[in-house]
Structure formats: C-alpha cells, structure tokens
Amino acid sequence: MNAPFGARGTALVLPQPYLLFLGDTTEPGFAKTAFGLRDWAGDKCVGEFALPGATVTTHLARMTPAQAYAEGARGLVIGVANPGGMIPPAWRKSLVEALEAGLDIVSGMHVRLGDIPELAEAAALLGRRLIDIRVPPAEIPVANGRKRSGKRLLTVGTDCALGKKYTALGLARAFRQRGVDADFRATGQTGIMIAGGGMPMDAVVSDFEAGAAELLSPDAAPDHWDVIEGQGSLMHPAFAAVSLGLLHGSQPDVFVVCHEPGRTEMLGTAGYKLTSVEEVVELTILLGRRTNKAIRCGGFSYNTSALGAEAAIALMARESDRLGLPVADPMRGGAAFDALVASCLA
Template sequence: MQVAVLAHEKFPERAKTAVGVIRYSDYDVTAVLDRDRAGGQVNEYLPGVPDAPIVSGMEDVENADALLIGIAPIGGGFDESWRADVENALNRGCDVISGLHYFLSEDPEFAELAAANDCELWDVRKPREDLTVSQGIGKDVDAEVILTVGTDCSVGKMTVSLELARAAQERGIDAAFIPTGQTGIMIEGWGNPIDRVVSDFTAGAVEEMIVEKGDEYDYLFVEGQGTIIHPAYSAVTCGILHGSMPDKLVLCHAAGRESIHGYEDFSIPPVETYIDLYEDLAAPVHETEVAAGALNTMDIVEDGPARNAVSEYAEDLGVPATDPVRFEKSEVLEALL
C-alpha cells in the first residue's frame, strides 16, 4: 500500500509514529507532510531508511492509497490544522489511518466523506469491545517473554522491541513482536491499544496477546508503554508489566533526559533505581529481572561520545546495554536469549 504520512511541524523529532512507520512497516511511504520542511527529503533527517519527498500538504502528494497520521501528541487530540489534509485525502478516495485518541470515524464530516468516497477510517486506538480482565495465565505460555520498560515515555521502547525481535529472527530464532501501542499496531497490522483499554481490562488485553502467540514462538518481545513513575501513564505501564508476566526486562532510557517529557517538574531519578522499582513491582505477580539496557543516543551526534554514554549506562545498570539502532546488539541479545 502506498501511504502519505502526516507529520506537520514535528518531523522527525516529535513524530515518532511517522518515524516508526517509515523505518519498520511494509508500507510504501510516498511522501511526508510537514509544512516546515517541505522541499526536503526524508533521508536528510533519517539516513538509511527508504527515501521520500517532504511536501507541504496532501495536495502535493502524487501517489497514495492512504493518509496516515504520523504524530502522537500528548492526550492524542486532533489538530484542526490537519483537517484540510484529511479532507483532501478522503476526497481523493484515500483511506485514513489514525492512532489518535480522537476517533476520526466519529467525526461527522470525515465519516460522511469516507462513506461518499468508499474510504476506510481506521482508528487504530479503538479497542475491541470483547476485552476482559486478566486470568493470571501469561506465565504459562511456552515462550520466554521479554518486556521493554522505560525511565520515561518516548525513549524508544517500541523501537528497541522491534530491533531486538528482528535481530533474534536474523539469528534463526523463532521470535515475535507484541504491539501494545498505535505505532506498533500500524507496523504489525494487529494488536491491542493498551492505553485506550478500560483500566480493569489492561492486563487482560496484554495477556490475551501473550496467550495468542506464546505457544507459537520461542521468544516474545513485548512493546512497553510509559514509565512506572509517570504522573499520567504509570497505570498503563503497570498493566503491561503484570499482564505480560515477563521473564526478563530491558530498561530503556534517552541519553541526557533529566525530567519527564511534558511534565518537566518531575525529575527522572538515577537510572539504577528503576531496577528495584520494576523488579519489586513485578515480583508478587511474576518474578522478573532487568537483564539488559537500551540507551537512545539520537541526540548525540558523534559515535564516540554515544558509545561512551552507552558504556556509562551499562555500568550504572550492571547489565549489558546498547543503542540497538546505532550499535551492535549481540551482547544484549546474549543476555536476553
């Protein structure tokens, strides 16, 4: 499918959905919409991924079967400045894929245009209605379950899970990625949007996916969400931790991050304190351990200082660590597999 990705004024730093789809999905991304960087190319900002032009709006897109909203703002709201692009896409007969908490299918104008032009509005964050509470059986699957947890949101948990799952597959290991957020679901084409599920059903929605895949694969790499100390998202983090009943954890951090993104009055404690926080919280349900670390070094330009930061992070945690996008993954994989 040919897809145009909307990332207005956020590409690439604050458009993690756009970056994830470009880097990992099977979509043929034909253009990125960003008014501030129109006229450029994707590879100017994301080397090593399939290239595409950056354009100012949907009217400048030559070929597309769908428009994908590539921004995941805090709160998941819809920016009215995007409306013209969505309308343009629907009038051209393009489907629209959205991971927002604002459901496009419930917007009367978009719903009418979609019906008139035989288009699909896929609200990725709309959960199924038959989800239920956990039965406490995630630990009974045959697969080893590996969960990424974080010191904050937006530190790369999805990316780490995908990179490690694919690196394991390249070794001939039977591994799968378990998507719990909108970007992962877009990439894989299935999953439960945990941050939109009724609170009582959060652990159950994760457990359902573990049980579905746990006897088909040897390893499951579960995409984590948020952080256990987050003033807004900690409940989602805890639900995934208890629902997945992981055997091992990978602690993810962004180099240089000192406070919670969007909640800068809340400082990030020393990274090593997270080991006890996560292991102690998990233990009454299912004992686990932080077996590896992943450091997002995107903001460090040179490889030398980035490697030094990774080494310091590994020393602080007392476990192997890497930046799996930038550096080798073998030592971390050995610790996990």
C-alpha cells in the same frame, strides 16, 4: 514479522500496505509517525502523499491515492501530527479523495475520524473504513493471571518517550536475524501502525488493563518470543497505572530498561526527578514477580542520540561495567547491542 492479529479476533488489524499522508507539514518533528513507518515498516509503505506547501518528505515515491491504490496500497496512514491532534480543514478534500480511490484511512490522532462529517459520509457511501488506532477493541476481558506458553520480553523505562518502542523493534529484528521466532507486539499508536496491529494500552479502561496485555501476547510455541513495547514508567505519577497493568499482563521473562542519559526530570510533571536505572530494575522485579517468578533484567537500552559516537560508546561501556549487564543503544548497534541481544536470549 508475522501478522499476529485478527485471526484471534481480539486486537486491531490494519489495511496494508500503506500510503503515507504528510498533509502540508513543514516541521519534521510533526512527522514522526511517517518516519517511523518508513524506517521500521518500509516494506509496507508504497509511497507518500503530500499537499502543496509541504516541505517534509520521507523520500519515498510521491503519488496520488489512485496511483498508490494501483501499486497495491489499501490504507492511507495520517503520518503527521498537529499541535492539538486535529485534522485541519485543508486536509479533508485529500482524505475524501483517498477514500474514493479505494483506501481506508488510519489515524492515531486524538480527534476521531468518524467525527468529521465529510469523512463519515464518504466512508459510509463508499464502504471504506475509518480506523482510529487510539480506540481499543471491544470486550477486553479481566485478566486471569494464568501463565501462558512462549517467551516474552518487555521494554520498561525511567520515563516516557525515551526509546521503549525502538528498543523493542530493534530487539525483535535482531532476534529474527539470529533465527529466533519473534514478534514485535505494539502498545502505542506508532507501534501499532508499524506492526499492523496491537493494543493501544493507554486507551484501555483500567479494570481491563492487565487483561488487554494478556490478549496482546497470547499462548505461543515454547521457543517463540513476543517482544512487547513498554509504556510510561512505574514511577511516573500520571502513567504508572498503564505501566503496571502492562507488566502484570505481559508476564515478561526478560525486561530491558530504557533510559536517556542526561534526562533528569519526568515529562509533563511538576518537577519529578527521574529514578535511577537500578531502582527501575528493583521495582520491575518486585512487581513483575507477581505474574512471572522467573523475571530478570536482560540489560539496558540507552538513548544516546544527543551524544557523539565516541562519547556514547565510552559512556555505555562505563555503565555496563558499573551495572554488570550489557548497555547498548539499538540505534548504534555494534558489539554492545550484540551483547544485549545475547543477554536477553541467554
């Protein structure tokens, strides 16, 4: 993956490689960021750092901040989330230790690192950076709608939290494996940590939402692909504004619809039913055509993690017949995923 940010001075750039901080976490579900970084940016992770009492592990080498710095680490990433998004007092001494060892701290939590006095003081004293991934860069322009050079793919979805990030990561990786010049473009906290930069689209002021998406995938070589992580859903009653600004600003040539078979209600809403994948295709074309008349659906990405392999493969084959386009689970790969990749690049 190239380092697509910084030179343009427009998006976040993170200090790498990382030391993954696990706190005193005992619940694997709270360590999704750490696992995501291990799985998708393993070459940027030198090890893990856990407090006594932690039972969660990434199985990377355990080390102190000083050892990690000696191994080349430059950023400590808070790889775990708490209910409430807070940084508990028990972690603070270790985070100060990381600053003293020479590491910047990277966080995707709701609380701002600089609002914790011990961290703010230590960072100021030592000249370290406290980087909150949720804070967008300053001076994002209003979108202008001008067509940009290069190719773009956007993952969209029937809901939140069903695989848009992993689908984009999987497709970008598969594109590169086939010799296609491609960058993963991150729009959420974990994705930004994996990519080493990006745009936290849900934290951008609405007037600049499409403009932020334009910044995220600037002009590129004609055969270069930006594979952009989607957010929310055009039919989500809370988050559709994020999805539409991202769609308009991304100007995708191709989109892939992400879906979790079996999910029937939208997350966090008062009983809103999921719309069908066909409705999402129609609506995405109707709205996306505004900034790219050639927009088309490349296929479908199904999150089949709740199914056995045989049932998943059979379901996706039936759905592919029904829909007339490839249906694949990027986590399972195989011929179905090869077909999805080929359809996107066609």
